[in-house]
Structures are given as C-alpha cells and as structure tokens.
Amino acid sequence: MVFIMDITMPKKFVQLLVFNLTLTQIVLSGNVLIWPTDGSHWLNIEIILEELIQRNHSVTVLASSTTLLINSNPDSPVNFEVIPVSFTNSNIDSLIEHMIMLWMDHRPTPLTLWNFYKELGNLLDTFFRINIQICDGVLNNPKLMARLQKGSFDVLVADPVTICGDLVALKLGIPFVYTLRFSPASTVERHCGKIPAPASYVPAALSELTDQMTFSERVKNTISYPLQDYIFQSYWGEWNSYYSKVLGRPTTLCEIMGKAEIWLIRTYWDFEFPRPYLPNFEFVGGLHCKPAKPLPKVLWRYKGKKPATLGDNTRLYDWIPQNDLLGHPKTKAFITHGGTNGIYEAIYHGIPMVGLPMFADQPDNIAHMKAKGAAVEVDINTMTSEDLLNALRTVINEPSYKQNATRLSRIHHDQPVKPLDRAVFWIEFVMRHKGAKHLRPAAHNLTWFQYHSLDVIGFLLACVAAAIFLVTKCCLFSYRKFGKTGKKKKRE
Amino acid sequence: MVFIMDITMPKKFVQLLVFNLTLTQIVLSGNVLIWPTDGSHWLNIEIILEELIQRNHSVTVLASSTTLLINSNPDSPVNFEVIPVSFTNSNIDSLIEHMIMLWMDHRPTPLTLWNFYKELGNLLDTFFRINIQICDGVLNNPKLMARLQKGSFDVLVADPVTICGDLVALKLGIPFVYTLRFSPASTVERHCGKIPAPASYVPAALSELTDQMTFSERVKNTISYPLQDYIFQSYWGEWNSYYSKVLGRPTTLCEIMGKAEIWLIRTYWDFEFPRPYLPNFEFVGGLHCKPAKPLPKVLWRYKGKKPATLGDNTRLYDWIPQNDLLGHPKTKAFITHGGTNGIYEAIYHGIPMVGLPMFADQPDNIAHMKAKGAAVEVDINTMTSEDLLNALRTVINEPSYKQNATRLSRIHHDQPVKPLDRAVFWIEFVMRHKGAKHLRPAAHNLTWFQYHSLDVIGFLLACVAAAIFLVTKCCLFSYRKFGKTGKKKKRE
Missing domain, CATH: 4.10.220 (Light-harvesting Protein)
Structure with missing residues (x-):
C-alpha cells in the first residue's frame, strides 16, 4: 500500500505529453507569447506550451529575472525573454508565507469574514508592489517592447493572476487568451468576463460552500459576493490608474481584462458544481494529467535525516513522480494539501483523498471533493496523528469514497475532446481567426x-x-x- | 448562376452521413427510443438516428399513424412503433396553415404583440388536442407500453415540441435527452432547463431582436419575456393536470421536462448571439449539413404547368437536392423562407441569403442572419418583383454579404468536434452512465x-x-x- 504525501513540494519537472491528436483542423505554424504566473500555475502553462511546440508553433515566455519554478530547460526550444525586476525570491517566499498564515489564522467563517478580507486586501497591496515591477519591466522597457514587436506574435496566452499580460497584448496589437483557475468570488470572471453567478446555487470561491446550501449558507454566500467584490475593486483602483496611464486614456483593469478572447478555466464538471457560463469560457481542468508510467526501480531520491519515530513501512523522498504513484494499482489514498493540480491527478486516476488544506483555493477545493464524496478533510491546525489515521481509514475502508473517486475519474475521461486538446484548439482558433469575436457576449457593451x-x-x-x-x-x-x-x- | 428557391418544400430524403469519427470512446451497442416531431423537425432527428445505427445501436421510433414526413424507409433498419391516432393529415395541414396565417396577419410588433400572443394561445389549444391523442396513444395503450418495456431501452431522445416524450421515458424508467431548436421566449429552456437569459442582451425568441438593442428595444424585449411566459404557462395548465394524472402525484410539465439529462440545441454561435448557458446544454446547430455532391445529370424532376411569364433562365422543379445546389461553386445567393435547416445549409456552404420569412422562428432566424450581415429580408406580404430583384442584387453585388456568409461558414467548420458527433457523443454518454447528473445545475432544487x-x-x-x-x-x-x-x- 502506498500513500502519497503532497503538502509542500510542487513537482519540479513535467514531462512532454505526446497526445494522440484527434483534431483535423489545419495547424498553422505561428508565434505564441506566454505571460505566466509562477509557482504551481507554471506547471499548467508549461504543459500547454510543450503541446504548442509539438504543433510547430514558436513559443516565447516573458519571465521575470526572479522566479520560483519558471526555468528554461536548456534542451527546450522555448525562448525566454527576461524581465528585469528588483524583488528577490525571499520577497516571494515571504508573500506566500504571509498568505498561508492569513488562512491559518483567519480561515473565513461567518465571524472572521470581515477580518479575513481586510487582511487579504493588505496582502494584495504587497502583491501589487511585486506585480507592478513586472509590468514596468516590460512596458517601460523600449528595447524589450521593440524585440516583442519584431516577434510578430499571433496570440498572447496569459495567466491573469499576474496582471498586465492583457496590457502587453494590447500594446503589441495582438489578441489574448486567459488561462485561469479562479478569482476570489469570481470577481474577475463575473465583472470582467460577464459570466453570471446566481448566489442561490453558485458558491462564491473561497466560501467553502457547495451548490446545495441551507438558508443560512445562502445568506453567507450572498454576503460573500459583494464583500469580495468590494475588496477587489478597492485593489483594482491602483491598477485602473496604471492601465489608464499606460494606454493614455481613461480605462479600467476590468475593461481591458474583458477583452480576453477565450477564458480557459482550469476545472471541469468532475470538480466544479454545474453553473451558468458563456461561450468564450472553456473548462479544461486536468489538462496536465497523463497516464501513469510504471514506477522505475532506482529513481527515487532520499535526502535529510529520517526521524527516529518513523515506522518501517514509511519512506521519505525529496521528490517522487506523483502522477505515476497515483496511477499505481496499489495506491489506495492520497493525502493532499488540496492544490488543483494534485486533486486533478487524483481525479484522473480515481484515488480518494484526505485533504489538509492550507491556503488560497485549497480549502475550497477540498470542500468540492467532500461534497462529491471523494474526500475527507482534516484540520491541519488542530489535527492529531489519530485524526489523520481515522481519516485515512475512512477513505480506504468505506467503499463509497473509492466509488465516488472512480465516478469522477470516469466523468473526467469521458469527454468529446481531451482538456489539453481543447485548450490548444482555442488558442489556435484565435491565431487562425485573429480572435473569437463570435463568442463574445454583447453584455460587454452595457453599463451595469x-x-x-x-x-x-x-x-x-x-x-x-x-x-x-x-x-x-x-x-x-x-x-x-x-x-x-x-x-x-x-x-x- | 443558380438561385435556389426553398419556400414550401422540405427535402424528402436525407442521405446517410458516414462521418469520419474522431472520438475514441468505447461505443457500446444499445437500444435507443426516439420521440420525434413531424415536419422539418424530423429531418434533424433522422440524421441522428442514422448515425446511431452506423454506431451499432438499435433504434425504435414512436410515430403516430398519421404523419407528414416521418415514414419508414423499407431499406432502413429503424423499427417503427405506430401510435394509433384519429386526427388526419388535413388536421395537421390546417394547423400549419392557421399558424402561417397568424404570422402573416399579426406578425409581432409592439402594437400587435398582445393580439399575436392571444391568437398563439388559441393555436396552442388546437395543438394540445392533437398532441394529447399521441400521448394517450402510448400511455393509455398497455400493449404498446408492454412492448416498449420489453425493448429494454437505454435512452429516449425526444423533440419536446411534441409533448409527452419525457413522460414515456419516466414510465419506462430510462433517462431522456432533448433535441430542440427553441421554445418561444425560451420559456421551456429558462423555466424548466434553468438557463439564464438576461433581458438586456439576450433577445426573446420570436421578438426579431438582436443582442445589440436600443433602449426601446430593450423595453420591448423585457416585456416579451413575461408576456410569452404568461401565454405558455396558461397553456401548460392543461398539461400539468395530464402529467399529474399519469404519474399519480401532483407535478407539472415543467418539473418533468427539467429532468432532461442533456439539451441538444439545434443552433451554434455562427447563428446564435453569444449568451449564458449551462453545462447540460450542447449547441449542435447544422448537424444535418454535409459536403455537396456533384450535381447529377438526369436527376431533377419536373411537375406541373410552367407559367407563361417565366423567363428562359429559370427552371421549375418539384424537388431538388438543395444541399448539393448550395454547395455548387456557381451558387451566388439563396432565396429562403428562413427555416433553420435551410439557413444552416447556407451557412455551411457560405452562401448569402434573401429571406422571405413566413412563420414560427423564420422571421427571427432571418433577423439573426441580417444582424450578422449575411442576409437581406423582403416582406413576403407586400413585396413586388422589383423588391426581390433588388434584394438579390444587393446580396450578390455588395461583397460584404458574401464575406460575412464565408465568415460564418469558417466559424461553423472550425469546431473541436462536428455538431453531429457531439450530439451522438452526449446521447451515448447518457447511455454509458445512465444519465449525466454531473451536468445538472442545483437550480432545479430551488423554488423561484x-x-x-x-x-x-x-x-x-x-x-x-x-x-x-x-x-x-x-x-x-x-x-x-x-x-x-x-x-x-x-x-x-
């Protein structure tokens, strides 16, 4: 029996996927510019760009001089354009630590809601100061901009968690596509993308609610939306000025974000609760998942001291091939911090989960898996070894957890087109047609x-x-x- | 130069399409029950069932003893179960004539809106009396029901314009899938399917409005929704009693319709204005379209007297292979009554249109094509030969019409999966999984x-x-x- 513990270490290397292409569209050879977000977000982008390269596109990544996971593989045919920034890795680490502590101390409940969002607002200010350096590093950098202009790109693919990708695309006069997991309370998707979200059955992101709410939960949800909107729209104020300055006309962050041709959302209905959406939203969750390879014999690495109390049946590794382990026939459960990437690998292989969520969308992700009957949650703040053991016993011994995980896996695998192929299809569509205006709702032309x-x-x-x-x-x-x-x- | 005039005659035969299947899903061999609607609706269903047969499914059609176009081809492997009814073809003909006259006399404008919907209500009563015979012919027919029970069907595919298909599925204990062009004001999709429709940019069906509305048009649109809802919900009253009686518990037509696993909507974003929808709605417009075959030499038929005034360059035919003509390289324009099938054939082949809409969704369809710049409309009530000639000259000589028709054609052809394959994929999905509950929004569990x-x-x-x-x-x-x-x- 193998348990996989995936709490702090994101996978370092994601291997190239050679997908069995089923689409018969004309594949042109074009130039794609990538505006990534660092950390686990990069893993998703990386898979997309590897696929784009497989399809004969030339790919350029705009990455800041200080990065966590974004690194240029010397064998990779990807071009890297480095954005000079003055923040350091320790600045980013402290931001992430701050974020984890915010959730640990103020995990949003009806009583802590206001404090939580106030603190989140402060955090966003720090984030702003880091992000603005990246923006300035491109937009106030005539040499880099000139090089990009010469690159004659057909499309820019942006993770909008790092702001300004859209602005760069606008400056270069090219269409852009978003790849996004979520924004808190879907503020960006709702206000800038115009996706409807009836508060009665669409739970606000970060609320840890499901689509089946009691009256008091619906009250909480209804309050969550304007509260999160308020926090974000205050944050946006600074960006609105920046965007107006760069474009030389009064505009807002949201107006420019609303120009995205396609929104590639990194979830699907195996994970998401069914909700209204728009034709230019494509749900491509799990696009990084792939079949497991047999576990190699000498591959695993070991580092550091083994604690004296560790049982004989537990091994410690610095890095393990998580996807291959999850796909191993003897894997019975997955102990996870609840990141979307890991959860999707568990869904892909049909493995029930024990969730120890820490921050950001993780508590919400585990709430989704709990609601779908494929996970048990343990509070990482208060848990004892007994709690963790009980949770593991539950998901392993109660057959419903395995059944539900298997059901989600069946749903995931039974789609007309695989998520990665759909993502790349729509990027290529925008390249072929210079946009996807026929999918753009007229709601964008209306005032609120x-x-x-x-x-x-x-x-x-x-x-x-x-x-x-x-x-x-x-x-x-x-x-x-x-x-x-x-x-x-x-x-x- | 060839003009195609397609006003009264729907194509009689639709040939089997051998699609190049790109999906690698496990195709099981199952039993499909079809609940069709007659007339042009049948042409769409027929294409789907031919494809189902190609994929080794056994198909049974429930058809009433009196039909217009539904007829069992002796060479076809489709089983027909005949529903005994007492209405005659002349009853149906008079209903259709009544419907055409309603539109001719009261085509909905702000001034005639109320009269139009009142008359439509009367027409629905006639329709009810015909439809109820079909329902009774199955549900009060123990022998037929016993045969159907023995058929061990996996799914029922229903065109909900003929009511009761859902009820038959419920009685047989099998899931059902809808195939639908529209319901007036989307009353069925909105109230029973829970699809959102913001009145500010989603034009009510039959309103002939687009997604770009002036203030007064938005007022008209906002009024259209509750008005049409009112007419339909009055009509539904009779059905609510019928459904409650059959199921032996208080229920409504809408509640039962809401149980559809998948809604296959027979339009796509080449025709439709972008609007919010739900994960269990699939837009499969143009699923009947296919490449044109070269025009055969002796095939065309001639019937009736040739009017003395007819020019030498015009030929009359009783039936012509419309799709092959539309795909002919010399075809410059399409004069059409604006039925969805014909419009989709024109979109498929990129042919600009002159619309002479008569009734039902036809004025609305032409309004869509006008808004997208691919058609000109002529009022069939008041037109002179001059008007028609001018309209033809416009769509032929002004290059924008051909450009827009070509653009729509490009959009239509550039989809990740062809419409027919998507339709069949979701029918087979429901067969494989005994439903598609993961796509069902929780809105169904809420009161209004x-x-x-x-x-x-x-x-x-x-x-x-x-x-x-x-x-x-x-x-x-x-x-x-x-x-x-x-x-x-x-x-x-």
Whole structure:
C-alpha cells in the first residue's frame, strides 16, 4: 500500500505529453507569447506550451529575472525573454508565507469574514508592489517592447493572476487568451468576463460552500459576493490608474481584462458544481494529467535525516513522480494539501483523498471533493496523528469514497475532446481567426445598470405610476363632475 | 448562376452521413427510443438516428399513424412503433396553415404583440388536442407500453415540441435527452432547463431582436419575456393536470421536462448571439449539413404547368437536392423562407441569403442572419418583383454579404468536434452512465423565490430595518435620558 504525501513540494519537472491528436483542423505554424504566473500555475502553462511546440508553433515566455519554478530547460526550444525586476525570491517566499498564515489564522467563517478580507486586501497591496515591477519591466522597457514587436506574435496566452499580460497584448496589437483557475468570488470572471453567478446555487470561491446550501449558507454566500467584490475593486483602483496611464486614456483593469478572447478555466464538471457560463469560457481542468508510467526501480531520491519515530513501512523522498504513484494499482489514498493540480491527478486516476488544506483555493477545493464524496478533510491546525489515521481509514475502508473517486475519474475521461486538446484548439482558433469575436457576449457593451435592466425597470415603473396617476385623476374628475350632476339631478 | 428557391418544400430524403469519427470512446451497442416531431423537425432527428445505427445501436421510433414526413424507409433498419391516432393529415395541414396565417396577419410588433400572443394561445389549444391523442396513444395503450418495456431501452431522445416524450421515458424508467431548436421566449429552456437569459442582451425568441438593442428595444424585449411566459404557462395548465394524472402525484410539465439529462440545441454561435448557458446544454446547430455532391445529370424532376411569364433562365422543379445546389461553386445567393435547416445549409456552404420569412422562428432566424450581415429580408406580404430583384442584387453585388456568409461558414467548420458527433457523443454518454447528473445545475432544487434569492434579500432587508430601528430607539432613549440629565445639570 502506498500513500502519497503532497503538502509542500510542487513537482519540479513535467514531462512532454505526446497526445494522440484527434483534431483535423489545419495547424498553422505561428508565434505564441506566454505571460505566466509562477509557482504551481507554471506547471499548467508549461504543459500547454510543450503541446504548442509539438504543433510547430514558436513559443516565447516573458519571465521575470526572479522566479520560483519558471526555468528554461536548456534542451527546450522555448525562448525566454527576461524581465528585469528588483524583488528577490525571499520577497516571494515571504508573500506566500504571509498568505498561508492569513488562512491559518483567519480561515473565513461567518465571524472572521470581515477580518479575513481586510487582511487579504493588505496582502494584495504587497502583491501589487511585486506585480507592478513586472509590468514596468516590460512596458517601460523600449528595447524589450521593440524585440516583442519584431516577434510578430499571433496570440498572447496569459495567466491573469499576474496582471498586465492583457496590457502587453494590447500594446503589441495582438489578441489574448486567459488561462485561469479562479478569482476570489469570481470577481474577475463575473465583472470582467460577464459570466453570471446566481448566489442561490453558485458558491462564491473561497466560501467553502457547495451548490446545495441551507438558508443560512445562502445568506453567507450572498454576503460573500459583494464583500469580495468590494475588496477587489478597492485593489483594482491602483491598477485602473496604471492601465489608464499606460494606454493614455481613461480605462479600467476590468475593461481591458474583458477583452480576453477565450477564458480557459482550469476545472471541469468532475470538480466544479454545474453553473451558468458563456461561450468564450472553456473548462479544461486536468489538462496536465497523463497516464501513469510504471514506477522505475532506482529513481527515487532520499535526502535529510529520517526521524527516529518513523515506522518501517514509511519512506521519505525529496521528490517522487506523483502522477505515476497515483496511477499505481496499489495506491489506495492520497493525502493532499488540496492544490488543483494534485486533486486533478487524483481525479484522473480515481484515488480518494484526505485533504489538509492550507491556503488560497485549497480549502475550497477540498470542500468540492467532500461534497462529491471523494474526500475527507482534516484540520491541519488542530489535527492529531489519530485524526489523520481515522481519516485515512475512512477513505480506504468505506467503499463509497473509492466509488465516488472512480465516478469522477470516469466523468473526467469521458469527454468529446481531451482538456489539453481543447485548450490548444482555442488558442489556435484565435491565431487562425485573429480572435473569437463570435463568442463574445454583447453584455460587454452595457453599463451595469443597463445589464441588470434597471433603466428599463425604472421606465416601466414610471409608466405604471403615470397610468395610476392618470386613472386616479380621471376617476376623481368624473366623480366630481358626474357625482355633482347626479346629486343636482337628485335634488331636482 | 443558380438561385435556389426553398419556400414550401422540405427535402424528402436525407442521405446517410458516414462521418469520419474522431472520438475514441468505447461505443457500446444499445437500444435507443426516439420521440420525434413531424415536419422539418424530423429531418434533424433522422440524421441522428442514422448515425446511431452506423454506431451499432438499435433504434425504435414512436410515430403516430398519421404523419407528414416521418415514414419508414423499407431499406432502413429503424423499427417503427405506430401510435394509433384519429386526427388526419388535413388536421395537421390546417394547423400549419392557421399558424402561417397568424404570422402573416399579426406578425409581432409592439402594437400587435398582445393580439399575436392571444391568437398563439388559441393555436396552442388546437395543438394540445392533437398532441394529447399521441400521448394517450402510448400511455393509455398497455400493449404498446408492454412492448416498449420489453425493448429494454437505454435512452429516449425526444423533440419536446411534441409533448409527452419525457413522460414515456419516466414510465419506462430510462433517462431522456432533448433535441430542440427553441421554445418561444425560451420559456421551456429558462423555466424548466434553468438557463439564464438576461433581458438586456439576450433577445426573446420570436421578438426579431438582436443582442445589440436600443433602449426601446430593450423595453420591448423585457416585456416579451413575461408576456410569452404568461401565454405558455396558461397553456401548460392543461398539461400539468395530464402529467399529474399519469404519474399519480401532483407535478407539472415543467418539473418533468427539467429532468432532461442533456439539451441538444439545434443552433451554434455562427447563428446564435453569444449568451449564458449551462453545462447540460450542447449547441449542435447544422448537424444535418454535409459536403455537396456533384450535381447529377438526369436527376431533377419536373411537375406541373410552367407559367407563361417565366423567363428562359429559370427552371421549375418539384424537388431538388438543395444541399448539393448550395454547395455548387456557381451558387451566388439563396432565396429562403428562413427555416433553420435551410439557413444552416447556407451557412455551411457560405452562401448569402434573401429571406422571405413566413412563420414560427423564420422571421427571427432571418433577423439573426441580417444582424450578422449575411442576409437581406423582403416582406413576403407586400413585396413586388422589383423588391426581390433588388434584394438579390444587393446580396450578390455588395461583397460584404458574401464575406460575412464565408465568415460564418469558417466559424461553423472550425469546431473541436462536428455538431453531429457531439450530439451522438452526449446521447451515448447518457447511455454509458445512465444519465449525466454531473451536468445538472442545483437550480432545479430551488423554488423561484429561492433561485432569485428573494428570501435572503428579504431577510437581509429585515436585518437592516431591525438595526435601524434599534439604533433609533437607542438614540432616542439616550437623548431623553442624557438630554434631560444635561438640562437638569444646566439648571442646577
């Protein structure tokens, strides 16, 4: 029996996937510019760009001089354009640590909601200061911009968690495609992408709610949306000025983000609760998943001291091929911090999970897996070894967990087109057609009160009021005129 | 130059399509039950069932003893189960004629809206009396029901324009899939399928509006929705009783329709304006389209008298291979009544259109093609030969019409999976998994006021009111207590 513990270490290397291409579209050879986000986000982008290279595209990555996981493999045909920045790895590490501690101390409950979002707002300020260096490093860098202009790119693929990719695309005059896991409360998807999210059954991201809510949960959800919107829209204020300055006209971050041709969302209905979406949203969750390779014999590495209390049946490794282990026939359970990548590998291989979520979307991800009956959660703040053991025993011994994980796996594998192929199809579509305007909802041309038909409703209410007023006036007039005449007649 | 005139005659034969299957899903051999709608609707269903047969499924069609186009080809491997009905072809013909006249006399404008929908309501009553015979012919027919039970079907595919297919599926205990062009004002899709439709940019079906609306058009659109809903929900009253009687418990037509696993909508974003939808809605417009075959030499048929005034360059045919003609390189324009099937053949081959819409969705379809710049409309009620000639000259001589038609064609052909393959994929998915519950939005479990969060909003308003009340009380109390004390102190 093998348990995989995946709490801190993201996989370092993602191998090239040679997908059995089923699409018969004309594949042109084009130039793709990548605007990535570092850390685990990079793993998803990397898979996409490897696939683009397989399809004869030339790929250039815009990466800052300080990175965590983004690194140029010397054998890789990817071009790297380095953005000079002054922040260091320790700045990023401290940001991530700050973020983990925020969740540990203020994990959002109805009582901590306000504090949590206030603290998140502070964190976003730090993030802003790092991100703005990346933006300036490109947009205020005439030499780099000139090189990019010469690159005659057909499309820019951006992870919008690092802001400015859209702005670079606009400056280069090329269409752009987003790849995104989520934004808190879907603020970006809702306000900039115009995706509808009825609060009655679409849980706000980070709320840890599901699509089946009690009355009080629906109250919490309904409050979560405007609260998160408020935090983000305050944060956006600084960006709005920056974007207006760069473009030389008054604009907003959201307006520019709304120009994305396609939104590649890194989940699918095996993980997501069914919700309304738009034709330019494509759910490509698990695009990095692949069949497991047999486990090699001498590959595993060992580093550091083995704790004296460790049992004989547990081994420690500095790095392990997580996907191959999850696909091993003897794997019974997966202890995970609940990152989307790891969860998708478990879904792909049909392995039930014990979730020890730490921060960001992790508590939410585990809430999804719990709701779908494929995971048990343990509180990492308070857990004892007993708790972890019980959780493991539950997911291994209660057959429903394996059954549900297998069901999610079946759903994942039974799609008309594989997620990676769909992602690349739509990127290539934008290259072929210079956009995907036929998928863009007209909602983008409306103000918020027009979108919600508030002007129409106001007008109709005014009409009703005018009608009531007129009818009342007429009645009063008739009553006075004919009532008096009647009385007169009576007297006569 | 060839013009195709396609006003009254739907194609009689649709040939088997041997699609180049790109999907690698396990194809099981199963039993499919079809609940069709007659007329042009049948042509779409026929293509799907031919494809199902190609994939080794056994197909049974439930068809009434009186039909227009549904007929069993002696060479076809399709089983037909005949539903005994007493209505005649002339009943159906008169219903269709009534429908055409309704549109000719009352084509919905802001002034005729109310009359139009009232007349439509009357027409629906006639339709009800015909439809109920079909329902009774199956559900009150123990022998037929027993045969169907023995057929061990895996799925029922229903065109919900003929009501009761869902009920038959429920009685047989099998999942069902809808294939649908539209329902007026999307009443069925919105109320039973839970698809959102913001009135600000999603035009109500039959309104002839587009996604770019002026203020007054948005007012018209906002009124169209509840008006059409009202007409349909009155009509549904009779069905609610029927459904409750058959199932032996209080239910509604809409509740049962909402159980559809997948909604195959017979349009796509080449034709439709981008709008929100749900994961169990699949847009498979143009699934019947296919490449043109070279025009055969002796095939064309001639019937009837040739009018003396007919020019030498015009030929009359009783039936022509419309798709092959539209795909002919010399075809410059398509004069069409605007049925969805014909429009999709024109989109497929990139041919600009002159629309002479008559009834049902035809005016709306032409409005879509006009908005996309691929058609000109001529009013069939008032047109002169001059009008038609001018319209033809416009779409032929102004290059934008051909360019736009070609653009729509490119969009149509550039999809990850062909529409017919997607339709069949989801039917087979439902067969493999006995449903598609993972795509079903939780909105189905909410009442309408829960769905719109009216209870939550009410509660929050009550909280605010209570807070204001308490604060005011406290202030008044403090004022009285400390105000008086203050005065006292002052006096002292």
